[in-house]
Amino acid sequence: MTIERREDDYFLKQDLEQRRRLREAADAKAAELHAKGALAGALGVDQQAVVDRAHALGFDEETSKVLHLMPLVEVAWADGKVTANERLSILQAGEAHGAAPGSGASTYLASLLEARPSEAFFAEVRDILTAILQAKDAHPHSILELCRDVAGACGGFFGFGDKISDDERQLIEQIAASLDGVDDEVKAIAK
Numbered sequence: 001m002t003i004e005r006r007e008d009d010y011f012l013k014q015d016l017e018q019r020r021r022l023r024e025a026a027d028a029k030a031a032e033l034h035a036k037g038a039l040a041g042a043l044g045v046d047q048q049a050v051v052d053r054a055h056a057l058g059f060d061e062e063t064s065k066v067l068h069l070m071p072l073v074e075v076a077w078a079d080g081k082v083t084a085n086e087r088l089s090i091l092q093a094g095e096a097h098g099a100a101p102g103s104g105a106s107t108y109l110a111s112l113l114e115a116r117p118s119e120a121f122f123a124e125v126r127d128i129l130t131a132i133l134q135a136k137d138a139h140p141h142s143i144l145e146l147c148r149d150v151a152g153a154c155g156g157f158f159g160f161g162d163k164i165s166d167d168e169r170q171l172i173e174q175i176a177a178s179l180d181g182v183d184d185e186v187k188a189i190a191k
């Protein structure tokens with residue numbers, strides 16, 4: 001075999017490898033675009049920036065079922081720990097919203113109840129939820145009511161007294177303000 005022949009074989013192999021990498025990159029981009037399209041459909045928004053942010057936080061078509069429950073997770077962590085009653089309440093809310101036990105959405109939700117997500121995560125989620133609510137011209141009433149339910153799942157003294165701590169109440173008011181400003185109806189729910 002001549003030197004020229006070996007050089008031709010070498011460059012042919014290099015060319016084949018480069019084409020393979022280009023095909024793999026195109027396939028990966030197509031899969032990502034498909035996943036983002038499915039997420040956009042699940043979220044019910046066509047704002048690419050919102051979809052990109054949700055995708056960057058780990059939400060996909062399946063886990064988007066629990067995106068609107070993230071404020072509940074934040075309220076559960078308000079006092080630094082998640083009680084068994086709070087966990088049960090949130091997982092039941094997840095199940096009621098399509099996150100069947102053992103599903104990807106339920107597992108994602110449970111993982112956020114095991115280790116507290118960062119403040120940056122919660123702030124991003126609130127921004128995403130605000131954009132979704134605005135795009136749908138919706139109000140966060142049900143989210144805030146669920147937050148109160150989670151906050152009331154544990155607390156009080158032997159079942160008596162106010163079951164919602166001051167920290168939880170303050171956090172619910174902050175969530176309400178970030179999701180839709182604070183009108184009188186939101187204030188009533190947050191208190």
